[in-house]
Each structure stands twice: as structure tokens, then as C-alpha cells.
Amino acid sequence: MRIPLSKWVWICLAGRMFDLKFFRENVDTIRAGIARKKFACDLDAVLELDNRRRAVIQEAEELRAQQKSANSDMARLQKGSDAFMAKVAEMKDLSTRVKELQAQQAEAEEAWLQAYLAIPNMPHASVPDGDSESDNVVAHSWGDPEGVSEHARPHYDLPAFSRWVDLARGTKVTGAGWPFFVGDGARLVRSLIQFFLDENTRAGYLEVSPPLCVNPQSATATGQLPDKEGQMYHATGEDLYLIPTAEVPVTNLLRDEILDAARLPIKACAYSPCFRREAGSYGKDVRGLNRVHQFDKVELVEWVHPDHSFDELEQLRRQSESLIEKLGLPYRTLLMCSGDIGFPHAKQYDLEVWAGGQKRWLEVSSCSNFTDFQARRAKIRYRDSEGKPQVVHTLNGSALAIPRVLAAILENNLNADGSITVPEALRPWMGKDRIDPNPDYFG
RNA sequence: GGAGAGAUGGCUGAGUGGCCGAAAGCGCCCGCCUGCUAAGUGGGUAUACGGUUAUAAGCCGUAUCGCGGGUUCGAAUCCCGCUCUCUCCGCCA
Numbered sequence: 001m002r003i004p005l006s007k008w009v010w011i012c013l014a015g016r017m018f019d020l021k022f023f024r025e026n027v028d029t030i031r032a033g034i035a036r037k038k039f040a041c042d043l044d045a046v047l048e049l050d051n052r053r054r055a056v057i058q059e060a061e062e063l064r065a066q067q068k069s070a071n072s073d074m075a076r077l078q079k080g081s082d083a084f085m086a087k088v089a090e091m092k093d094l095s096t097r098v099k100e101l102q103a104q105q106a107e108a109e110e111a112w113l114q115a116y117l118a119i120p121n122m123p124h125a126s127v128p129d130g131d132s133e134s135d136n137v138v139a140h141s142w143g144d145p146e147g148v149s150e151h152a153r154p155h156y157d158l159p160a161f162s163r164w165v166d167l168a169r170g171t172k173v174t175g176a177g178w179p180f181f182v183g184d185g186a187r188l189v190r191s192l193i194q195f196f197l198d199e200n201t202r203a204g205y206l207e208v209s210p211p212l213c214v215n216p217q218s219a220t221a222t223g224q225l226p227d228k229e230g231q232m233y234h235a236t237g238e239d240l241y242l243i244p245t246a247e248v249p250v251t252n253l254l255r256d257e258i259l260d261a262a263r264l265p266i267k268a269c270a271y272s273p274c275f276r277r278e279a280g281s282y283g284k285d286v287r288g289l290n291r292v293h294q295f296d297k298v299e300l301v302e303w304v305h306p307d308h309s310f311d312e313l314e315q316l317r318r319q320s321e322s323l324i325e326k327l328g329l330p331y332r333t334l335l336m337c338s339g340d341i342g343f344p345h346a347k348q349y350d351l352e353v354w355a356g357g358q359k360r361w362l363e364v365s366s367c368s369n370f371t372d373f374q375a376r377r378a379k380i381r382y383r384d385s386e387g388k389p390q391v392v393h394t395l396n397g398s399a400l401a402i403p404r405v406l407a408a409i410l411e412n413n414l415n416a417d418g419s420i421t422v423p424e425a426l427r428p429w430m431g432k433d434r435i436d437p438n439p440d441y442f443g
Numbered sequence: 444g445g446a447g448a449g450a451u452g453g454c455u456g457a458g459u460g461g462c463c464g465a466a467a468g469c470g471c472c473c474g475c476c477u478g479c480u481a482a483g484u485g486g487g488u489a490u491a492c493g494g495u496u497a498u499a500a501g502c503c504g505u506a507u508c509g510c511g512g513g514u515u516c517g518a519a520u521c522c523c524g525c526u527c528u529c530u531c532c533g534c535c536a
Contacts (some may be wrong), residue, residue, distance in 0.1 A: 021498060057493055061505045068462095068505090071517050075461040084516095091516035387472095389490080 024050070033122035036129060036338035041118050049112035056108045060101035067094055117226075121373040123338045124310065124347040130337025137337065139349065142321070143330025148356035148412040155357060155410040156288030159418060163439050164188075164410075165289060177278070177286065177293040179403075184435045188409070188422075189296055191429035192402050193271050196298040196323060200399055203319055205269035205300055210249035212272060213240040218252040221378035223344035223370075233275050242275035246299040247396045254303060254380050258389055261382040265304040265312055269399065272297065289403035290362065296402040302395040303380060306372065309393035310347065313369040317349045320365045320399045327423045329408050330354040332361065346371040349397075353404065357411030362404040367397030 023030065024047070031043050070091055077084040128137050155161055162168065164185030170178040181189050201207050219225040219241050224232060233242040243249055250270045259266065274297050278286075285291050300319065304312045317333065324331045336348040348368040352361035372391045375381070381389040413421040418437030422430045 025498070054493065057505080061493070064506090065504060067517080072462040074516070079461095088516045093516095095516055 030119070030122060034120060036123050036127075037120055037341065038131060038339040039120045039343070041120075042115070043119070046112070046115045046119065049108070049115050053105075053108040053112040056101065056105045060098070060105045063094065063098050063101055067091065067098055070094070120343045121346050121371060123341060123345075124369070124371075126310070127341065127347050128335060128337045129339075131339040132337075133340050135337040136334040136340055136350070139333045139335040140321070141330075141332040142325055143328070143354070145330045145354040145356065148330065148354065149414050151414045151416050152356035152411050153414060154288065155355070155407045157357070158410060158414070158437075160437050160439060161288065161410070163441055164435075165406075167288075175293070177291070179289070179292055179294075183439050183441050184430075185406075187430060188406055188426070188435070189402055191426040192400075192405060193296060193298060194429050195326075195426055196399055197269065197271055199323055199326070200269035200298065200300060200319065205267045208246075208250055208253065208268045208270040210243070210246050210253070210270050210272055212243055212249075212275075213238075214243055214248050214252065215240060218248055218255070221255055222248045222251050222374050223342075223377070224248060227343055230279055231277055233277060243272060244276050245274050245297065245398075246270040246272040247301060250299065250301040251374055251380075251394055251396065252378060253301075255378040257380060259303060259380070259382045259392065261305065261384065264382060264392065265302050265308065267300065267302045269298060269300050272299070274401075289407040290358075292403060298399050298402075300367075300395075300397045300399045303375075304393045304395055305382070306390070306393050309369050309371060309395060313347060313349075313367065313395055316395055316397045317351075317367040320351055320367055320397050323400055324351065324353060324364070324405075326425045327405065327409065328425075329405070329412060329423075331364075342368075344370050344373045346373070351398075351400075353408040355404075355408045355411045357414070362408060364400045364404045364408075365398035368395065370394045370396075 027043055027047065034041055034043070070087065074084065074087050074091075077087065128135065130136065164182060166180040166182050166185075167176075170180045173180075197207060213235060216225060216239060219232065224241070224244065228244075232244050234240075235242065241248075249272075250268055253268070254266070273294055275294050278291055278293060289295075300316060302312060302316060321331070321333060331351055331353045334350045334352065336345075336350060341348045345368045348366060350363050351365035351367070352363050355362050371393050374394045375391040378394075380392050380394065382392055384390050409423060410420055413423070415421060415434070420435040420437075422433050422435060427433055
């Protein structure tokens with residue numbers, strides 16, 4: 001991935017991830033935050049490049065100011081007069097020096113920016129210290145993992161699984177990890193989508209149906225680029241990326257806009273398929289529906305006033321949790337530790353449902369506060385009481401990722417006869433309360 | 444896919460090489476006036492970065508006229524490339 005210099009400079013000038021002054025004056029705080037996140041990055045080098053950049057800018061602008069003032073003098077001279085020609089000769093030299101310095105300036109800005117963009121977002125004070133996923137804290141749990149069906153089996157071992165979710169034919173048609181959902185499998189997917197969308201819109205989220213491809217700028221704004229380029233499918237002919245989550249197009253929906261402060265928070269929900277290359281995945285993680293290249297998900301995105309973003313994160317998380325509860329699936333909510341949250345995140349919760357057949361937790365949602373990290377890159381702002389533009393905070397969370405929820409339902413709701421009990425909440429769309437264990441779709 | 448037109452500040456819209464960051468109008472904000480939800484009138488009205496400074500106000504400077512590059516002492520204005528929008532034709536869910 002190569003973003004042209006101009007784009008980097010644009011990000012540099014308009015969408016930095018920290019406030020520049022804040023950065024210069026709180027280096028130690030940021031250093032401590034990076035250490036907590038277990039990221040390596042050389043802040044002294046960034047500072048040094050920043051100093052160099054500013055020195056060069058100053059020099060270049062000084063010369064440019066001379067050039068401009070000479071220019072207005074020349075406007076008053078008789079064109080072609082001796083005085084005029086003398087001035088032209090004099091300015092020729094200045095002109096070359098201005099060009100040299102401007103080239104230096106571009107270089108200095110580029111060098112600084114590359115270093116600067118490599119700084120992750122700071123973890124919030126409420127994020128626990130930790131090195132890895134084993135240090136995540138269970139913040140909340142619901143339901144009894146021991147209480148699921150005594151018949152529970154891994155979903156990929158169910159006799160009818162390959163008929164509801166046809167991985168073999170998906171492999172033929174596309175490749176491994178591109179399932180067909182068929183019959184009740186497809187209907188279950190649709191029911192979940194409808195249920196989630198209805199619940200979320202009822203909770204006040206505006207429904208949005210986004211484009212499934214985004215341009216590099218959008219992927220940069222939300223932080224997928226340049227960090228995770230290898231995880232996205234790239235349509236090279238058009239230089240577009242297939243979205244790994246609706247977060248990307250939906251957050252960018254309001255990019256480069258100044259929002260009405262009185263309308264914050266703005267909350268949206270979106271259903272979309274998600275495309276992920278999942279390079280490097282292997283083993284039992286990829287069995288059945290645990291990890292696939294294309295899956296359906298309903299996502300929540302919020303644009304929030306900075307003063308309220310951490311409170312709003314709790315509500316967002318509650319919204320996602322409530323959906324799992326309505327499906328009757330045991331789950332736990334993990335508060336991710338500093339070493340396990342992602343590059344752009346300030347605070348993150350992962351919601352995991354209990355898959356009683358596999359006897360393991362499956363992540364079905366990740367709810368995060370990005371504070372101003374994405375909003376600066378995406379230039380999403382509001383006007384404060386003095387009319388000055390300020391960056392908003394962005395939040396998002398899955399509500400929810402469908403295949404793993406489906407897997408948990410298949411496992412936990414398995415009856416002795418092989419049928420699956422349809423969760424009450426889905427019956428309006430399923431049109432039945434049990435799924436037949438012996439479907440015959442293709443003869 | 445073919446042909447043409449266009450892209451300027453919150454909006455409309457001037458500006459074809461030089462005090463143009465940009466006329467004018469609208470909108471908006473702050474005054475004044477007016478016995479009244481109007482008219483008139485004066486002023487103000489972008490964003491970002493750098494410097495100065497109390498990390499305030501103010502002031503100074505630079506950049507931005509779709510994006511990138513070029514010509515020139517000097518570019519909104521000229522040249523090249525790209526993107527997007529609109530109209531017409533073709534194709535298509």
C-alpha cells in the first residue's frame with residue numbers, strides 16, 4: 001500500500017491522531033501509554049523529526065514571505081522597465097532557493113509523519129495492565145455454561161450441519177472458508193440479521209446500508225491502513241478494499257464533516273457482509289463457522305461528544321449484551337487489558353458466547369472507544385460553545401457477528417433427536433420453533 | 444463504453460498571469476435605528492499549520508480557488524495528468 005505523499009501530508013495537517021501540542025507537552029504520558037500497550041515506538045525520534053520539520057518550515061516560509069512581498073512590489077512597477085528587469089533577475093535566485101526549501105520541507109514532513117502515524121492510541125486509565133489475552137478481566141457474565149443442552153456437540157460434527165452450512169460446495173465455488181448457507185441455515189442467518197437490526201433500531205440506532213467496498217482514504221481513516229493491509233481483500237483494478245467490517249464505511253459516512261453538537265451522540269447500525277483474508281489462521285480455529293472469509297454482521301457506530309464517550313461505551317456494550325441475553329446464550333464480557341487492545345483503541349470490551357459443544361468461548365462482539373484517533377484521521381468534528389471545531393469521539397461495536405452466534409445456537413440448543421430449538425426471539429422470522437435434523441435440500 | 448459541459452468560501456456567483464484568501468449577493472453573528480416578529484444601517488463572518496505569548500486574547504507568517512505535477516521572478520488564472528459531478532447516446536440489475 002502506498003498513499004501518495006500529498007495524502008500523508010493531508011492527514012498530517014488535518015487529521016493527526018493526537019493534538020500536536022498535547023503530544024509535545026505530554027511525551028512522558030504517551031510514552032507510558034505505549035509501554036502499557038506493549039507497542040514499541042521511538043518517541044524521541046518523533047520529537048526530533050518534529051523539531052527538524054518545524055525548523056525547515058520556518059525557514060521555507062520566511063523565504064516565501066520575501067518572495068511574496070517582492071511580488072507585490074513588482075506589481076506596481078512598469079513592466080519591462082529597468083527596475084522591473086533588475087527585480088526579476090534578483091528574484092530568480094530566491095525562486096530556486098524557495099523551491100529547494102520546499103522540497104526539503106516535504107521530505108521533513110514525510111519523515112516525521114511516518115514516525116508519527118506509528119504511534120498507537122493511548123489506553124484509557126480504566127484499562128487494566130497486562131501483556132496478553134490471559135490478562136483480560138471478566139467484567140460481566142450472564143447465563144450458565146453448564147446449563148446448556150446435555151446433548152451439545154460441536155456444530156461442525158452435527159449430522160445435518162453440512163446441509164445447513166455447505167462448506168464443501170463453498171470451497172468448490174469460491175474457496176475454503178466461503179460457506180453457502182442453505183435452507184434453515186440461510187433462514188437462521190436472515191432471522192438473526194432481522195432480529196439484530198430491529199432491536200438496534202428500536203434502541204435508537206439509525207439503520208444504514210453501506211457500500212461493501214471502500215477507497216484507501218476511508219480505510220486509512222479508521223485505522224485499517226496502513227496497519228492491517230494484508231487482512232483486507234483488495235480490488236486492484238479499482239484500488240478498492242472489500243470491507244472487513246461495516247465500521248469502515250459507516251464511520252467514514254460523516255468524514256470531513258462538522259456535526260451539529262446538539263445532535264450528538266449520533267448512533268447508527270448497519271448490516272453488512274464482512275470480508276477477511278484471515279491470513280495465517282489455521283487449526284481448529286477455522287473449523288466449521290469459527291472463522292470464515294465472508295460473514296454477516298450487524299455493527300453499531302457512534303459519534304459522541306468527547307466528554308461522554310466512555311459512558312457511551314458502557315451503553316453500547318449493554319446494547320450488544322442485551323441481544324445475546326435475548327437469544328438465551330451464556331456469555332461473558334472481557335475488559336481487554338492494555339497489551340491486548342488494538343492499535344487505534346483506547347478501551348475495548350470483547351463479548352464471548354459459550355459454545356457448549358466445543359466447550360469454548362467464541363468472540364461475537366468487540367465494543368470499542370477510539371476516542372479521537374479515528375475522528376482526527378477522518379476529520380469528523382463538531383462546534384463547541386465558542387464555535388470552534390473540535391474532534392468527536394467514535395465508538396463501535398458488533399451487534400452481533402452472525403456465524404458464531406449461529407454456531408452457539410446449533411450447539412447449545414441441540415435436542416436428543418438432533419433437532420435444534422429455535423430461540424424464542426427468532427421465531428417470528430424462522431416461522432417455526434424447531435429445526436428439522438434431516439433436511440433434504442438437493443435429493 | 445462513446446460525446447460534451449463543468450468543479451471557486453456555508454450557499455449563489457465574479458474573476459484568463461501580479462497588492463486576489465479571492466468582487467457582489469444571500470445566509471449567519473454583533474451593534475445602531477425603528478413602537479415592534481419587517482425595512483434601513485455599520486461592522487464582522489473559513490480551515491490548518493508555524494512563530495510570538497500566560498499551552499489566553501491579540502498580532503505576524505505560510506498554505507488552501509477539485510487532486511497532482513509543470514511553465515514563470517510571480518498561477519484561482521497558462522500547460523500536462525488524474526478524480527469527481529452534470530447532460531446526451533449505448534449497455535445493464
